[in-house]
Amino acid sequence: MEQTFIKINPADTVVVCLQQKSKGDTIEIDGKTVILNQDTPAGHKVLITDTPEGADIIKYGYPIGHACKPLKAGDWVNENNLKTNLSGTLKYTYNPVKETLDIKDEKRTFKGYMRKNGEVGTRNEIWIVPTVGCVNGIAEKLAGKLRHETGCEGIDDIYAWHHNYGCSQLSGDHENTRNVLRDIALHPNAGGVLVLGLGCENNQPELFEQLLGDYDKERIKFLVTQKVDGDEIEAGMDILRSLYATAKEDKREDVSVSKLRVGLKCGGSDGFSGITANPLVGEFSDWLVAQGGTSILTEVPEMFGAETILMNRCETAELFGKTVSMVNDFKEYFLSHGEPVGENPSPGNKAGGISTLEDKALGCTQKCGRAPVSGVLKYGERLDTNGLNLLSAPGNDLVASTALASAGCQIVLFTTGRGTPFGTFVPTMKIATNPTLAARKPNWIDFSAGQLIEGKTMQELVPEFIDKILAVASGEKARNEINDYREIAIFKNGVTL
Structure with a gap:
């Protein structure tokens, strides 16, 4: 029956x-x-x-x-x-739960691009990163001109990552912008980066360059447009041609799956999210961690109501303390703006069967499986620990996905029950929670977890899912890339001057 x-x-x-x-x-x-x-x-x-x-x-x-x-x-x-039962901040007690993943190391590989610093890209693209939104138009024109001139032959693509910031921001917002732009410039999915400045912005190019640390000067180059006499477009093209000549010599090679870093995100969730897609992603996350790889869970407000599960999976008391601070700091952020901490499910969530934030959170957190928490990151920080990490970022789809990629993820897995077309600056794979969505929007969806309610078992589906993700890591385009839907969004909290 x-x-x-x-x-x-x-x-x-x-x-x-x-x-x-x-x-x-x-x-x-x-x-x-x-x-x-x-x-x-x-x-x-x-x-x-x-x-x-x-x-x-x-x-x-x-x-x-x-x-x-x-x-x-x-x-x-x-x-x-x-x-909802949720209210304000809470005091938490560390009650560690130790669980060993009984998953064998399969010694799998994917075809990636080895970088000089040991990181691996799943793409080999040319990126233009504006230090300030004032040069967005120049950045877009340069990207289009290089794309027309080269046809992207020998590389994966060319993009300008436009944004609104880099000036007229103070303290935390200014540092968030600088950190995320730094993370993009250093990301291994870029074979070459032109950091494009104006010259008078708060995010001064010279200081931003210092933020990059010991970077690969063959792969990352700077241009400050106010310092160019005459045509800044041709000056930019000279630099981009040099970056392109270097990047197009890069070749994919077999790389251990332990080098894979995957972000875990959900959006447009429904009542099936916690039954199909999120548990499927959780199985993959556990598999990846067991192979020595890395996954990151974010969307802190969507942990409210399930946060103690994550806290008690922390490997150390120090990580537990960081997780408590991450959760309570986000609750304080809500309360400081006069907003209740439990007012989260969207109209689409409610129409799909999610009634409270706890309902949403208990389904959402299944994306990170059962692995222990081995790292906790602030917004804008880059990964330095393999295994399951937690990242401080809001639930907003664009901001959270950008934060995951900025932390170092080469791919984002995005589960959805209502459907969404967007992608961030790395491949953003959409996993449908139900077969109806997968059938209606095949142009958006990369994989259907709805097969789990059509008779397929988790044991049968997980290997297919792993193979699909490794194919995308090896160069198969995600739907957002095919559709050319890619953008970034940076978290903003304070005053705009």
Whole structure:
């Protein structure tokens, strides 16, 4: 018989409908019959036990909020009758949970570009990085001119990463901009980088160059347009031609999968996210960590309600402390702006079956599997520890994906139940949570985790998923690259002058 609902954890007081259910339909669960009291869409929750007002409702084995009125078994549970339990900052206790990943090292490889500093690129592109938004137009014109002149022969592509910042910013915002632009300039997916300055901006090119440290001067070059007598376009093209000549000699070679760094992100989530795509990505994350590779989980506000699970997986008390600070600092950020910490699910999330931030967070955090947390990064910091890392960044799709790539990820895995076309400055693979989305938007979707509700087992699907990711790492284009949807977004908090 076809399964039409799922109880995710034995302790749950709700089941999730895998198909549209009608009022009067029955669910046989735990030795009893539950009759649905309302029509309930696919991906949404049905209560399987009477619940008084104020009592917790359990999903994934944890509370996802409380009933805001008395509810009966068979009721459709949604944002109208379920409210978050989240409030302000909390004090946490470290209760470490040690779990060993029983996953063998398969000695897999992918075809990557070895860089002089030991990092590996999954792409070999020419990038133009403006120090300030005032030269965005020049950067775009240079990228288009080089693309027309070379046809990108011998390299993967040419891009200018335009942004609005680099001037009229103070303190933290200014440093965030500088750090992210530094991270982009140093990223191994670039075979050559032109850092393009104006000259009078806050993000002074000379000081920005110092921020790069001991960089490869053959691969990263600077041009300050106010210092050019005459045509800055031709001056820029001279530099780009030199960078192109160097980069086009690079060749892919077999590289250990331990060199792969993958960002974990979700957006446009639905009620299937925590059942299909996020657990699938979690299986990949654990596999990658077991191979000596690295994955990064971000979206701190979407950890609220599941944060203790991550905290207790920290390898050390020091990492636990960093995770506590990361979570509470983001809560303080919300509260300082007069915003409640639990007001997160979007209209699309709610339409897809996610009712509270806890509901969203417990599904979201499954993307990082079961591996121990071996590193915690501030926004704009670069990776220095293999294994599972946590990164401080907001939930916003563009900002968080840019932050993951800036930290050093060569690919971002992006799960989605509603669908989204965008990509950041590294390949951004979209994993559909349900077969309907995968069928409707094949031009957006790279892989369908919806196969898990069509009869395929996780054990069957994981090897296919691994092969797909390694193919993209080896040069197969992600859908966002095919569509030429690529951009960056930098986190902003403070005053604009």
